[in-house]
Amino acid sequence: MVKVSIVGASGYVGGELVRILVRHPSVELVSLSSRQYAGEYVHKAHPNLKGILNMRFTGEDPATAASKADLVFLALPHKASVKVVPEIIKLGVKIVDMSADFRLKDPEQYKIWYNYEHPYPDLLQKFVYGLPELHRDELKGANYVSAPGCMATASIISLAPLYKYISDFPLIVDAKIGSSGAGGKPSLSTHYSERYGVIRPYKPAGHRHAAEIEQEISRLAGKTVKVGMSAHAVNIVRGILTTSHILTNEQITLQELWKAYREFYKNEPFVRFMMDKTGVYRYPDPKVVIGSNFADVGFDVDPHSGRIVALGAIDNLIKGAAGSAVQSMNLMLGFDEKLGLDVPAIHPV
Numbered sequence: 179m180v181k182v183s184i185v186g187a188s189g190y191v192g193g194e195l196v197r198i199l200v201r202h203p204s205v206e207l208v209s210l211s212s213r214q215y216a217g218e219y220v221h222k223a224h225p226n227l228k229g230i231l232n233m234r235f236t237g238e239d240p241a242t243a244a245s246k247a248d249l250v251f252l253a254l255p256h257k258a259s260v261k262v263v264p265e266i267i268k269l270g271v272k273i274v275d276m277s278a279d280f281r282l283k284d285p286e287q288y289k290i291w292y293n294y295e296h297p298y299p300d301l302l303q304k305f306v307y308g309l310p311e312l313h314r315d316e317l318k319g320a321n322y323v324s325a326p327g328c329m330a331t332a333s334i335i336s337l338a339p340l341y342k343y344i345s346d347f348p349l350i351v352d353a354k355i356g357s358s359g360a361g362g363k364p365s366l367s368t369h370y371s372e373r374y375g376v377i378r379p380y381k382p383a384g385h386r387h388a389a390e391i392e393q394e395i396s397r398l399a400g401k402t403v404k405v406g407m408s409a410h411a412v413n414i415v416r417g418i419l420t421t422s423h424i425l426t427n428e429q430i431t432l433q434e435l436w437k438a439y440r441e442f443y444k445n446e447p448f449v450r451f452m453m454d455k456t457g458v459y460r461y462p463d464p465k466v467v468i469g470s471n472f473a474d475v476g477f478d479v480d481p482h483s484g485r486i487v488a489l490g491a492i493d494n495l496i497k498g499a500a501g502s503a504v505q506s507m508n509l510m511l512g513f514d515e516k517l518g519l520d521v522p523a524i525h526p527v
């Protein structure tokens with residue numbers, strides 16, 4: 179059994195990590211740390227786990243929690259992880275960081291997108307970008323993994339097979355996300371009266387996840403790719419849909435795209451093509467991935483405007499966070515990649 183600690187275990191991502199790992203056959207949870215809930219049963223923060231797990235949150239600081247484990251998940255906000263990572267590295271404990279603090283390889287990008295000077299630029303290269311679909315070989319045996327952003331995950335997975343087209347033509351990503359994407363800490367913008375019923379364009383330009391999409395698609399394309407991204411908050415709790423447009427101005431056929439997607443995703447356990455000719459769910463829809471680690475992918479061509487359209491749907495808390503992170507953990511530890519994750523989505527939700 180591998181000993182695992184979760185820091186920030188009271189949050190939404192922390193809660194989903196606990197829910198998945200409590201049923202993982204090769205993991206023993208040794209410390210679930212939370213400052214607000216120290217000493218309380220886990221079900222106080224995560225009522226869905228009542229009767230499933232009889233553990234209490236510890237109030238342990240991140241290094242103490244990590245020191246009890248072989249691997250620690252840091253489910254902390256941005257800029258909180260970076261403060262504790264160097265100390266945990268010294269302890270010889272493996273890390274999966276859920277924040278954005280180690281996602282970008284180039285420290286200059288942190289100045290541009292996060293408006294801060296990364297305090298440990300040398301550590302950025304030590305972290306593997308935790309997207310198994312693109313970095314499986316690097317993840318095998320890795321010690322430090324940075325879990326991707328949720329909207330970046332949906333965008334990158336749905337766009338990666340098209341990297342050849344993206345390298346030559348403009349790319350626009352339009353993302354829609356549910357309220358849990360903002361985490362469990364309440365604010366005026368997440369207050370029910372303000373959040374209910376919205377289709378809110380909260381970041382029409384300059385969303386930080388664009389930096390990750392550029393990093394990963396540029397790596398595939400072998401040259402610098404730029405993306406324009408717009409993000410909207412929509413009236414669901416969980417789920418992300420990304421609709422991406424590649425303005426090719428060329429006559430590309432659907433058959434060509436099928437070939438590109440099939441070749442790229444030959445044996446992916448969690449990528450599904452949603453491309454049915456009939457029925458309600460003909461294209462990716464977050465509604466049918468909720469609770470699962472699936473990333474549903476679809477695409478179309480628009481000869482009229484010279485566009486390729488790529489669609490990606492995920493549960494932001496699972497494939498966009500805890501599920502993908504456990505998939506990475508499985509690869510880091512040499513387990514079957516699907517362990518703990520092989521569950522269908524809930525329908526209807």
Ligand SMILES: NC(=O)c1ccc[n+]([C@@H]2O[C@H](COP(=O)([O-])OP(=O)(O)OC[C@H]3O[C@@H](n4cnc5c(N)ncnc54)[C@H](OP(=O)(O)O)[C@@H]3O)[C@@H](O)[C@H]2O)c1
Pocket residue numbers: 185186187188189190191192211212213214215253254255256258276277278326327328358359360361362363494495498499
């Ligand atoms: N929500 C998503 O869809 C999603 C998807 C992908 C990645 N992520 C990333 O995952 C991380 C966690 O997100 P979340 O949605 O779970 O947020 P959250 O619900 O706000 O949970 C974060 C937890 O971290 C703890 N915490 C907050 N500030 C801290 C600090 N300065 N030092 C130590 N602990 C602190 C808090 O627990 P206590 O106060 O009880 O200690 C809190 O419950 C973030 O970096 C987020 O960007 C989120």
